[in-house]
Amino acid sequence: MKHRSPSEQHHGKKPRVPAAAASASPQDGMEDKAPSNPRELTQNPLKKIWMPCKNGLPEKHISQRKVCMTNCPTLIVTVGLPARGKTYISKKLTRYLNWIGVPTREFNVGQYRREFVKIYKSFEFFRPDNEEGLKIRRQCASAALNDVRQYLTEEGGQVAVFDATNTTRERRETIIQFAEQNGFKVFFVESVCEDPDVIQENIVVSVKLGSPDYTNCNTEEAVEDFMKRIKCYENSYETLDEVLDRDLSYIKIMDVGQRYLVNRVLDHIQSRIVYYLMNIHITPRSIYLCRHGESELNVKGRIGGDSGLTPRGKEFAKKLSQFIQAQSISDLKVWTSQMKRTIQTAEALSVPYEQWKVLNEIDAGVCEEMMYEEIQDHYPLEFALRDQDKYRYRYPKGESYEDLVQRLEPVIMELERQENVLVICHQAVMRCLLAYFLDKTAEELPYLKCPLHTVLKLTPVAYGCKVESISLNVDAVNTHRERPEVGIKTHTLSRHTTSTDPLFARISFHVLSALCKHSCS
Amino acid sequence: QRPGWRLPEAPLKPSVPQFCNSPTVIVMVGLPARGKTYISKKLTRYLNWIGVPTKMFNVGQYRREAVKIYKNFEFFKPDNEEAMRIRKACAAAALKDVSAYFTKEQGQVAVFDATNTTRERRAVIISLAKEKGYKVFFVESICDDPEIIAENIKQVKSGSPDYVDRDIDEAMEDFVQRIECYKASYMPIDDEKDRKLSYIKIFDVGSRYLVNRVQDHIQSRIVYYLMNIHVTPRSIYLSRHGESELNLLGRIGGDSGLSPRGLKYANALADFIRSQKITDLKVWTSHMKRTIQTAETLGVQYEQWKALNEIDAGVCEELTYEEIQENFPEEFALRDQDKYRYRYPKGESYEDLVHRLEPVIMELERQENVLVVCHQAVMRCLLAYFLDKPADELPYLRCPLHTVLKLTPIAYGCKVESYFLNIEAVNTHRERPTNVNINRDTEEALQTVPDHV
Numbered sequence: 001m002k003h004r005s006p007s008e009q010h011h012g013k014k015p016r017v018p019a020a021a022a023s024a025s026p027q028d029g030m031e032d033k034a035p036s037n038p039r040e041l042t043q044n045p046l047k048k049i050w051m052p053c054k055n056g057l058p059e060k061h062i063s064q065r066k067v068c069m070t071n072c073p074t075l076i077v078t079v080g081l082p083a084r085g086k087t088y089i090s091k092k093l094t095r096y097l098n099w100i101g102v103p104t105r106e107f108n109v110g111q112y113r114r115e116f117v118k119i120y121k122s123f124e125f126f127r128p129d130n131e132e133g134l135k136i137r138r139q140c141a142s143a144a145l146n147d148v149r150q151y152l153t154e155e156g157g158q159v160a161v162f163d164a165t166n167t168t169r170e171r172r173e174t175i176i177q178f179a180e181q182n183g184f185k186v187f188f189v190e191s192v193c194e195d196p197d198v199i200q201e202n203i204v205v206s207v208k209l210g211s212p213d214y215t216n217c218n219t220e221e222a223v224e225d226f227m228k229r230i231k232c233y234e235n236s237y238e239t240l241d242e243v244l245d246r247d248l249s250y251i252k253i254m255d256v257g258q259r260y261l262v263n264r265v266l267d268h269i270q271s272r273i274v275y276y277l278m279n280i281h282i283t284p285r286s287i288y289l290c291r292h293g294e295s296e297l298n299v300k301g302r303i304g305g306d307s308g309l310t311p312r313g314k315e316f317a318k319k320l321s322q323f324i325q326a327q328s329i330s331d332l333k334v335w336t337s338q339m340k341r342t343i344q345t346a347e348a349l350s351v352p353y354e355q356w357k358v359l360n361e362i363d364a365g366v367c368e369e370m371m372y373e374e375i376q377d378h379y380p381l382e383f384a385l386r387d388q389d390k391y392r393y394r395y396p397k398g399e400s401y402e403d404l405v406q407r408l409e410p411v412i413m414e415l416e417r418q419e420n421v422l423v424i425c426h427q428a429v430m431r432c433l434l435a436y437f438l439d440k441t442a443e444e445l446p447y448l449k450c451p452l453h454t455v456l457k458l459t460p461v462a463y464g465c466k467v468e469s470i471s472l473n474v475d476a477v478n479t480h481r482e483r484p485e486v487g488i489k490t491h492t493l494s495r496h497t498t499s500t501d502p503l504f505a506r507i508s509f510h511v512l513s514a515l516c517k518h519s520c521s
Numbered sequence: 522q523r524p525g526w527r528l529p530e531a532p533l534k535p536s537v538p539q540f541c542n543s544p545t546v547i548v549m550v551g552l553p554a555r556g557k558t559y560i561s562k563k564l565t566r567y568l569n570w571i572g573v574p575t576k577m578f579n580v581g582q583y584r585r586e587a588v589k590i591y592k593n594f595e596f597f598k599p600d601n602e603e604a605m606r607i608r609k610a611c612a613a614a615a616l617k618d619v620s621a622y623f624t625k626e627q628g629q630v631a632v633f634d635a636t637n638t639t640r641e642r643r644a645v646i647i648s649l650a651k652e653k654g655y656k657v658f659f660v661e662s663i664c665d666d667p668e669i670i671a672e673n674i675k676q677v678k679s680g681s682p683d684y685v686d687r688d689i690d691e692a693m694e695d696f697v698q699r700i701e702c703y704k705a706s707y708m709p710i711d712d713e714k715d716r717k718l719s720y721i722k723i724f725d726v727g728s729r730y731l732v733n734r735v736q737d738h739i740q741s742r743i744v745y746y747l748m749n750i751h752v753t754p755r756s757i758y759l760s761r762h763g764e765s766e767l768n769l770l771g772r773i774g775g776d777s778g779l780s781p782r783g784l785k786y787a788n789a790l791a792d793f794i795r796s797q798k799i800t801d802l803k804v805w806t807s808h809m810k811r812t813i814q815t816a817e818t819l820g821v822q823y824e825q826w827k828a829l830n831e832i833d834a835g836v837c838e839e840l841t842y843e844e845i846q847e848n849f850p851e852e853f854a855l856r857d858q859d860k861y862r863y864r865y866p867k868g869e870s871y872e873d874l875v876h877r878l879e880p881v882i883m884e885l886e887r888q889e890n891v892l893v894v895c896h897q898a899v900m901r902c903l904l905a906y907f908l909d910k911p912a913d914e915l916p917y918l919r920c921p922l923h924t925v926l927k928l929t930p931i932a933y934g935c936k937v938e939s940y941f942l943n944i945e946a947v948n949t950h951r952e953r954p955t956n957v958n959i960n961r962d963t964e965e966a967l968q969t970v971p972d973h974v
Binding site: 050242260261263278406417 | 712716728730732741744745749778809810813814817825827867876887
């Protein structure tokens, strides 16, 4: 039975909320609860989150602000002829959602087909009268949906991106029913494009760089075959229709983002997805990431603070200016944080720059301006906790990498909108931005190498990002601290002990840390 | 002031990306009673709150100034030449004021609120904008649901100065005729002919949107905002945490727990919320102990938002005002000079807070019934958004402890109901003292500090 709140009935909205979700709706008003004695609160030592506890152990019952506050997982379904950018969008969207903390995975039906039909012969496989082909393709779609179900119900996934043409209403109806049965919300992303140049470019990308289907042909043959492939779909293509599909939730992207039709956005995550899709573009451009020049606190081996550049740092700023000029970049935007060292670096470029507070370095709270040795001395537990889970660990009265990612999301959104940009920032900040562009996991992120005096040039290419690392040949201290090995004096933690376990507080660690080398002042 | 490090001779750069180099004119399009003024006012309020100087220009207002007394719908008949002349003149006057707003008042966005239902009228605006170098973004509201339209007319038009002497039914009847006058000549934005224009079409109060050629950041933000607002009736409850231990001591910031009275408040809040019989209430807190303790007594699920944390007072965390005056007298004075923009050393400003809270506001717009348990400075920022308070008033809004504010959107604004739950608490509100000069003496500085232990 479809669930409709009174308000929805009044305004004629008819969202198709799966039955499973309707019954699993969030708590009602608290009409019948008796006043309770407030529970004790304990602060989780890793994330510094206050949680209710009983006898020293944390209780569930609260939720951290996560991006996706839906109860049901979401199935994003791409729609469109081949070479319309569906896979490009799928991969990018998946990368973005994972980065902001929403577990997402894409399922490319073409991949399933390739595993099934080991060798691709020609476009004939896709002919609408090829019974055998149709059977195989249907099976592949089913297999993919099965994996979707497993990911969303058993593996903790929250969003699945089902990447296939899905060009017939019949196929889409199958998917909708599948979603309803399993309690998933469905959101369609259709890409419609008739610009022959764009299509040609897409085909070349698919053919040269993407598809194992064409490894043994030359480009011309491959393109020809691909175009015939597209023709096979064209006759039966039923685009999402304003009237017939008015109850579905979808975005139709037309002409590579010139125009969008958005229908029935149901919840927060769909709203964020729409916003993201409306901000990305495919105009060629490059993003330059670098840190400020070497700072006074850097050479003292102290973290954080707001110090100025050393002479070597100033040297770097000058070299950076020369480098940027040599790159002859049109319309370069330059962004810095609001900390002295990035601004001093930008000043040397003699171009206008914008200061973003959200680009400030991670706040180390009580550990600001300390050396790692001092942190080990004064806060050995904190130091150990950080090494246990560097991504989620929050400095007392400070931030975690996880917090940083949330704070940097508007920067990423604006970077997507912009074209050529140089971002002068800080080590932890740069790691977060880099992780977004290079699709690094939360585990890898805090250990990405972002040395001083090195510029990373990121250029989107095909489905990913080309990275060029350019060292500007000015010496600097190394501020990179590797993931340390835990020493023998520790208790071994079982796999299941998570960092939210307050027992943590009673275990002492001896950490053999790989402290970075720095020159003592 | 502490807007970020500024080296000598460098021009001050804003702490947010430049929204637009050229000013933007947002042009509303649609038949009467389609929510244009509602959208215009809301959008203007939002843009001003996030720091984009925006002003609304309602052509109906200009018409009311020109034609002192409104008789009836005949004024709007397409064959009424006299009226047509007046209406055209009013639109021109409004556009002239738009230009003045941009050139003389440093405005960045102007919302041109009128029906703009003919291609001809829109062409006039487009060519003026082109001539002056303004960007144009159209917002068209299309709705044919008679129930929604009737509701609009009832809620809003009956209160209009045009109908002040008439009863609801008369007003309704006249207004319906008014709409008919526009219908014959209404030409919606055409997806083919107008494909070069930048616009968003809103269908059926947000069920569907068509977005064409978003040019820049501010237009992208506007689209995002418009796609997140709704008109479903609901209420937003704002409250601070219960009185905290540090509150009692007159100390700012920190992460202390509730005092005994604060705990009493938490229980009273639970009773109050229960008595309100709210359907599907969402409860949000910050990450700080005192708001969480307060929410705990409610006995329902709540979400913790780091973005709702109290303003970071940096080096002044956990100090009393007396101690701040003793240790940082200059900072203390600077803060009184411009409390909105002043940033604590190694801390934040109200301006920073607003940026941090923008995702909270966006999600509040999406949601329905919500209780937000937060902090003084945070609550001031949220309240300023809902009640359209400017930056200089925001830091002085009264948000006392142990008082729940219930905000209910009505017509073009927000009804506020204040509930003091009868549990005594210290006063934490510090008014702006008379002397804000850096050279003032201690007594002058501490003139308005509230009492504490």
